[in-house]
Amino acid sequence: MTPTETGVHGYSKQKDQHLKRLRRIEGQVRGLQRMVEEDVYCIDILTQVSASTKALQSFALQLLEEHLRHCVAAAAVEGGEEIDAKVEEATAAIARLLRT
Amino acid sequence: MTPTETGVHGYSKQKDQHLKRLRRIEGQVRGLQRMVEEDVYCIDILTQVSASTKALQSFALQLLEEHLRHCVAAAAVEGGEEIDAKVEEATAAIARLLRT
Amino acid sequence: MTPTETGVHGYSKQKDQHLKRLRRIEGQVRGLQRMVEEDVYCIDILTQVSASTKALQSFALQLLEEHLRHCVAAAAVEGGEEIDAKVEEATAAIARLLRT
Amino acid sequence: MTPTETGVHGYSKQKDQHLKRLRRIEGQVRGLQRMVEEDVYCIDILTQVSASTKALQSFALQLLEEHLRHCVAAAAVEGGEEIDAKVEEATAAIARLLRT
Numbered sequence: 001m002t003p004t005e006t007g008v009h010g011y012s013k014q015k016d017q018h019l020k021r022l023r024r025i026e027g028q029v030r031g032l033q034r035m036v037e038e039d040v041y042c043i044d045i046l047t048q049v050s051a052s053t054k055a056l057q058s059f060a061l062q063l064l065e066e067h068l069r070h071c072v073a074a075a076a077v078e079g080g081e082e083i084d085a086k087v088e089e090a091t092a093a094i095a096r097l098l099r100t
Numbered sequence: 101m102t103p104t105e106t107g108v109h110g111y112s113k114q115k116d117q118h119l120k121r122l123r124r125i126e127g128q129v130r131g132l133q134r135m136v137e138e139d140v141y142c143i144d145i146l147t148q149v150s151a152s153t154k155a156l157q158s159f160a161l162q163l164l165e166e167h168l169r170h171c172v173a174a175a176a177v178e179g180g181e182e183i184d185a186k187v188e189e190a191t192a193a194i195a196r197l198l199r200t
Numbered sequence: 201m202t203p204t205e206t207g208v209h210g211y212s213k214q215k216d217q218h219l220k221r222l223r224r225i226e227g228q229v230r231g232l233q234r235m236v237e238e239d240v241y242c243i244d245i246l247t248q249v250s251a252s253t254k255a256l257q258s259f260a261l262q263l264l265e266e267h268l269r270h271c272v273a274a275a276a277v278e279g280g281e282e283i284d285a286k287v288e289e290a291t292a293a294i295a296r297l298l299r300t
Numbered sequence: 301m302t303p304t305e306t307g308v309h310g311y312s313k314q315k316d317q318h319l320k321r322l323r324r325i326e327g328q329v330r331g332l333q334r335m336v337e338e339d340v341y342c343i344d345i346l347t348q349v350s351a352s353t354k355a356l357q358s359f360a361l362q363l364l365e366e367h368l369r370h371c372v373a374a375a376a377v378e379g380g381e382e383i384d385a386k387v388e389e390a391t392a393a394i395a396r397l398l399r400t
Contacts, residue, residue: 008139009141012139019137026133029129032159036111037119042110042167043189046193049156050199052156056152064146067143072373091368093147094361098361098397099150161294164291172268172272172273173276176272187265194261194294197294198400199399200398219336226333233319233322236311242363252356256329257353260346264346299350
């Protein structure tokens with residue numbers, strides 16, 4: 001069975017690290033709320049936004065790497081049209097990340 | 101007194117909308133955690149990351165616009181070297197946003 | 201007269217450096233063409249694309265800084281509605297840069 | 301033989317379209333030079349920079365898609381450590397694109 005059918009994905013092995021990372025980003029966004037509530041200077045808030053966006057992006061890159069290594073590679077080994085669909089899908093996801 | 105001295109910034113008038121927006125982004129990041137816990141397909145998680153990054157960016161653009169309209173404009177009216185420092189500072193913040 | 205009416209803009213003083221920079225970027229894009237013609241490895245071409253995009257962005261940031269310091273600051277000093285139009289226009293330009 | 305050994309890459313079949321695209325981008329960068337020489341308004345130049353950056357990015361995405369479909373897929377079929385190296389390399393290239 002290919003990984004996707006068992007509900008197990010490339011990222012499943014690193015689940016705990018991903019969750020830890022996302023909880024930290026959640027904390028950063030709550031930190032932004034406190035900064036706004038406490039009338040912190042605009043530029044300092046913008047600096048914190050860049051830090052949170054960067055953290056989200058490195059989470060996305062990590063997930064993408066695992067997806068390429070597992071789901072896309074499995075589709076290549078399987079052969080047939082599956083690889084085209086997987087590559088198209090991954091490229092569209094990368095395009096969305098580039099536009100933000 | 102210029103706005104910055106009174107602790108009131110360009111964004112102060114829209115404080116509630118900003119806080120509402122940030123709480124929604126916080127909810128999106130918690131949503132990412134649920135997706136990872138529930139073994140959702142990688143590409144769907146990446147799509148949600150793009151949505152959260154986009155929301156953070158539009159919050160940053162809103163803040164930047166208010167900063168230019170209030171803090172930077174006030175420094176220009178004040179004259180002297182203050183405008184150079186404010187412009188340099190704003191450009192550096194924009195550069196950080198571009199790099200993420 | 202405000203700078204914009206005399207056709208002189210914030211970047212006019214640095215015109216030669218900007219033109220030099222743009223000619224270098226033009227050379228980088230021609231370099232990309234050679235790499236494709238010579239069947240260079242995809243990843244090496246992508247690395248060169250990032251270098252060219254980065255060069256375009258630092259040109260844009262330089263122009264933006266000069267625009268804030270001259271055109272936007274002049275509008276603030278002039279007072280009235282001009283500053284709102286200038287800030288909106290600059291924020292829209294920054295948003296376009298962020299989306300690429 | 302894997303595609304990379306024969307000097308033929310994923311993008312080789314679309315070489316003409318890629319070269320046509322790059323020549324258009326080269327023309328856009330020369331257009332930026334003319335705008336600076338003719339003292340065109342800063343915001344209009346920034347709009348043209350965004351168009352050129354976007355064109356470079358869609359060239360990069362096209363190349364990346366072909367690289368995933370050919371070079372990375374071939375490495376997956378070949379098995380062994382090659383796939384890890386290819387995935388790492390592709391993810392690093394995507395990270396560089398994200399940072400610009």
